[in-house]
Amino acid sequence: MGQHVNSRDQLAEHLKFLTELGIDGISRDRVWRASGREARTIPSATDVDLPSIRADLGDCTRCKLHTLGRRQIVFGVGNPHAGLMFVGEAPGRDEDAQGIPFVGRAGQLLTKMIEAIGLTRDEVYIANVIKCRPPGNRNPEPDEVAACEPFLFRQVETIHPKVIVALGAFAAQTLLKTQESISRLRGRIYTYSSAQVIPTFHPAYLLRSPDRKRDAWEDLKKAKSLLDG
Ligand code: URA
Numbered sequence: 001m002g003q004h005v006n007s008r009d010q011l012a013e014h015l016k017f018l019t020e021l022g023i024d025g026i027s028r029d030r031v032w033r034a035s036g037r038e039a040r041t042i043p044s045a046t047d048v049d050l051p052s053i054r055a056d057l058g059d060c061t062r063c064k065l066h067t068l069g070r071r072q073i074v075f076g077v078g079n080p081h082a083g084l085m086f087v088g089e090a091p092g093r094d095e096d097a098q099g100i101p102f103v104g105r106a107g108q109l110l111t112k113m114i115e116a117i118g119l120t121r122d123e124v125y126i127a128n129v130i131k132c133r134p135p136g137n138r139n140p141e142p143d144e145v146a147a148c149e150p151f152l153f154r155q156v157e158t159i160h161p162k163v164i165v166a167l168g169a170f171a172a173q174t175l176l177k178t179q180e181s182i183s184r185l186r187g188r189i190y191t192y193s194s195a196q197v198i199p200t201f202h203p204a205y206l207l208r209s210p211d212r213k214r215d216a217w218e219d220l221k222k223a224k225s226l227l228d229g
Helices: 001-022 032-037 048-055 093-096 107-114 142-159 170-177 205-210 208-229
Strands: 084-088 125-128 163-167 190-192 195-199
Touching: 048 142, 084 107, 084 142, 084 170, 084 208, 107 205, 107 208, 125 142, 142 170, 163 170, 163 208, 170 190, 170 195, 195 208, 205 208
Parallel strands: 084 125, 084 163, 163 195
Antiparallel strands: 190 195
């Protein structure tokens, strides 16, 4: 009985979240509905290149962030053969403590967004431009981006995703080599290497501005359809 109440509560919470994302119905399109199931076929992860990138990063001292209170390097997580990759800005306090990207409040929203398109965190790959926590969650500085971005670029070349969702201005500007704001960048499809890039709002921004979740949902649906296309 308790379990029924629980799953009903969970369903209600999920529906509320979908409503917040601006989803007001479920597609009857068989291709869309089947696509989540198909995407669950994960190739076996025998990749050796990501570990060698991680080894090259080592106990990194290339920029000043190693002296500014980082607890550990947050490299990335997920399926090394993912067709869909998410790129964020830099670890926050929770990520610095756990060594895993997007596990704090913004990360929980990102997890729900991934699940809303029928995928799980294990099926995608998640990384940041910057691998060490900037103190007090300040913005990364240009020298820090310059020191760290080669490792993101190598991750992208190795994973070879079909689609990259760039979460927020830093990720989009780093991948697309532009200074345009995220509001101007989003809504269009770009390319980085052989991947199609969808810039969208950072989940931390969505927590502050929930009325933009509808736009983010459009971006994620676009990413999913490019992934399946
Ligand atoms: N924000 C980011 O950009 N990355 C994280 O890993 C967590 C919060």
